[in-house]
Amino acid sequence: MENWQTIGFEKQKKFFKQIKTNGNLAHAYLFTGQEMIGKKTFAIELTSLINRVGKETKKFNNDPNILVLTANDSDSGKSISVDQIRSAKSFLNLSPYSGAYKFLIVNDAHLMTVESQNSLLKILEEPSHSSIIFLITANPSLLLETVVSRCQEIYFPTHSHELFNDILLKSKLSKNNQQFLLDFCGGRMGLLINIVNESLFPKIESASRMIMNLAHVSINERFSEAQKLTDEKKKSDLVDTVLYWILYLRTRMEDSRARKILKNLLVLHESISRPQFNQRLALENFLVRL
Numbered sequence: 001m002e003n004w005q006t007i008g009f010e011k012q013k014k015f016f017k018q019i020k021t022n023g024n025l026a027h028a029y030l031f032t033g034q035e036m037i038g039k040k041t042f043a044i045e046l047t048s049l050i051n052r053v054g055k056e057t058k059k060f061n062n063d064p065n066i067l068v069l070t071a072n073d074s075d076s077g078k079s080i081s082v083d084q085i086r087s088a089k090s091f092l093n094l095s096p097y098s099g100a101y102k103f104l105i106v107n108d109a110h111l112m113t114v115e116s117q118n119s120l121l122k123i124l125e126e127p128s129h130s131s132i133i134f135l136i137t138a139n140p141s142l143l144l145e146t147v148v149s150r151c152q153e154i155y156f157p158t159h160s161h162e163l164f165n166d167i168l169l170k171s172k173l174s175k176n177n178q179q180f181l182l183d184f185c186g187g188r189m190g191l192l193i194n195i196v197n198e199s200l201f202p203k204i205e206s207a208s209r210m211i212m213n214l215a216h217v218s219i220n221e222r223f224s225e226a227q228k229l230t231d232e233k234k235k236s237d238l239v240d241t242v243l244y245w246i247l248y249l250r251t252r253m254e255d256s257r258a259r260k261i262l263k264n265l266l267v268l269h270e271s272i273s274r275p276q277f278n279q280r281l282a283l284e285n286f287l288v289r290l
Helices: 010-022 039-051 082-093 114-125 161-170 175-185 189-197 201-214 219-229 235-252 256-272 279-288
Strands: 028-032 066-069 102-107 131-137 152-155
Touching (some): 039 066, 039 131, 039 189, 066 082, 114 131, 161 175, 161 189, 219 235, 219 279, 256 279
Parallel strands (some): 028 152
């Protein structure tokens, strides 16, 4: 299992190389660690490296052996539904098209409803010999203990700043903005790559200005902004926006007001990460306390 394109995570790469060589792959893994550090990217590349024949490695977009579930693909756009898990079960019951395994990757697994998790539990209790499941989450405490206990947990730490240099140099951002992103991302390689590749720096700046402005406007203006942020067309962006707020305020820890807002933001972030919570109500409760 050589020639990784995923940056960093050398300990995790060595671990999977060893267990593949020894034939000790588990049927289910729980990848934990902070949001947007590259856990899903690692899992996708790992599936191809496990299944490759000789030197051939299939690209994810063309690999019928891999199924990725996300909340964005559900009817609600907020949670991973039981219907998605049932479809995944049917997928895993089919024989691999090539190689030894089929793979299910559940991204942001904490967004599974309780019903979804119980449905997944049945799959975990009777695993297929030709399937491997990866649950990816920054919030493992939101998963049922019975689900967690049937997976082998692999923790992914944040990256050192040195690994970011090449990406930042290619970003064509000013030195000041590069330093800002270095502090802002806090070791999250996946986030940095998204910002650079998708030109998200203006969006980061806008979110940073928004959270500071909200602290100085009337309650009616705050509620108006809450309505916009939880609009049906934008609700899938709310978790990212709140994460941007958190990361920005963490660069301002010398400011006592920023520390106070950050404390309440962390509560908000956990609330909107639970699929059963009303995002609009949670956001309004946060804005009242600004």
